[in-house]
Amino acid sequence: MMQHEGHVRILKSLKLFGMAHAIEELGNQNSPAFNQALPMLDSLIKAEVAEREVRSVNYQLRVAKFPVYRDLVGFDFSQSLVNEATVKQLHRCDFMEQAQNVVLIGGPGTGKTHLATAIGTQAVMHLNRRVRFFSTVDLVNALEQEKSSGRQGQIANRLLY
Incomplete structure (x- = not known):
C-alpha cells in the first residue's frame, strides 16, 4: 500500500x-x-x-439569480400567515430528492420571495445543490420569448440539469 x-x-x-x-x-x-x-x-x-x-x-x-440574500432566520413568522412547520419542512429540501419544484403563491408582501430565497440558499450552501430562482413574471416572459423564437423546451431542459 x-x-x-x-x-x-x-x-x-x-x-x-x-x-x-x-x-x-x-x-x-x-x-x-x-x-x-x-x-x-x-x-x-x-x-x-x-x-x-x-x-x-x-x-x-x-x-441561482436570487434577487437578494435571505435566510430563514430573518423571516418573521409572527407577522405572516405562513405555516412555519411547512416552511421548515421545505427548508430541509427533501422535495429535491424526488425532483419536485416548489411554487409559492400569495399576495404582494407575504414573504414568497424571502422564503423561496431562504430555501434555495439552504440548498446551495448546505446541500451542495444547484437551484434557479424565477419570479412568475420573469418565467412567463422567458417562456413566451422562447416560444416566439421557436425554441420551446430549452428552458425546461436547462432546469432539468
Whole structure:
C-alpha cells in the first residue's frame, strides 16, 4: 500500500495531477525533510479544498439569480400567515430528492420571495445543490420569448440539469 495514498487521491480529485505524481515520487524516497513537510502539505491541501468550496457556493448563489440574500432566520413568522412547520419542512429540501419544484403563491408582501430565497440558499450552501430562482413574471416572459423564437423546451431542459 502506498504511504501517501490519501494525499495522492485528494490531489487527483483536485485535478492537480503533477503534484500527485510528485508526492508519489517524493514519498517513495522516504526523505526526512519531505516527511517533516507533510503537516504543511496537509494544511495547504485543506486550504485549497476550502477555497474551492467557497468559490463553488458563491458561483452557485450567483447562478441561482436570487434577487437578494435571505435566510430563514430573518423571516418573521409572527407577522405572516405562513405555516412555519411547512416552511421548515421545505427548508430541509427533501422535495429535491424526488425532483419536485416548489411554487409559492400569495399576495404582494407575504414573504414568497424571502422564503423561496431562504430555501434555495439552504440548498446551495448546505446541500451542495444547484437551484434557479424565477419570479412568475420573469418565467412567463422567458417562456413566451422562447416560444416566439421557436425554441420551446430549452428552458425546461436547462432546469432539468
